[in-house]
Amino acid sequence: MHQRMAYTTHLANSFEWLAAQPRNSFHAVITDPPYGVVEFDAKEIEKMRSGTGGIWRIPMEIGGSKRRPQPRFTVLSSEQRSAVETYFADWASLLMPVLVPGAHVLVATNVLLSSRVQNGIERAGFEYRGQIIRMYRGMRGGDRPKLAEEQYPDVAVSLRGGHEPWLLFRKPIEAGLRVSDNLALWGTGGLRRVQRDVPFVDVIQSERTPKVERLICDHPTIKPQSLMRPLTRLLLPLGTGTILDPFMGSGSTIAAAEAQGLDAVGVEFDPIFFEMANAGIPRLARIKPREPSRGAGAPLFEEV
């Protein structure tokens, strides 16, 4: 019988931490990594915290409400873009041995960098298994030419972002084994259906992270529980095993797993985010679905 261990968190650099883990320890990875590599460097985070720019754009106040800083990947040089692929190849090589065969890995990316992230992870030997498109109305792109907004009112310098790609990979199953063999051996290799007769669809409607969750964890890129819960559930086909988030940030993955009674391990190297996650995970895990009577436009979850 599977004995539940709940969750643990580690203040560590994901690369060093992975290198020290025993083989075949984890059954799934779901993570939202620093896909531009540099945006969570201590130097850039310091600039974000002091509001002095760097790669983090501080958006204009709209209607008196302050917007959260967002990383600008358009400022990356071609060398920095190439470094993304190497970073993910190195990271995925360290990840491979700690996963059981057939383990799925789901990685949040950005339209400008997803091909680099994908190439890097494939280079390490993972099978690419498609992507989940998270449709949501973010704040990215669509701006008029800077300092010439009035001169060119009908022009945008980029597309307005309306989705976020999550790349899905699998650690290869041993040659000669079927998915059913792997499920019996390791509990992995497949994905969990939404219901017996409903497989998970690869385009999902989502929301921006509701205020109640952002108030619990003031992380610049916290993901909503309404997204993270179905995604964590998807990755453990039999509902058993341990999920790893090696770039846990606010701990939204760990909270989503905890809310569903799934085991999880989180790693974060920034001490401020790490403390935020430890304090926030139990509260995020207690968020309950909002009652339908609250209206269609209301966030899907609320804190209880």
Ligand SMILES: C[S@@+](CC[C@H](N)C(=O)[O-])C[C@H]1O[C@@H](n2cnc3c(N)ncnc32)[C@H](O)[C@@H]1O
């Ligand atoms: C995009 S954020 C994750 C946000 C998270 N999904 C959430 O909902 O809060 C990436 C996180 O990874 C952390 N990070 C970046 N590089 C790391 C590394 N090498 N080891 C551990 N954590 C790292 C950053 O400090 C940041 O908090």
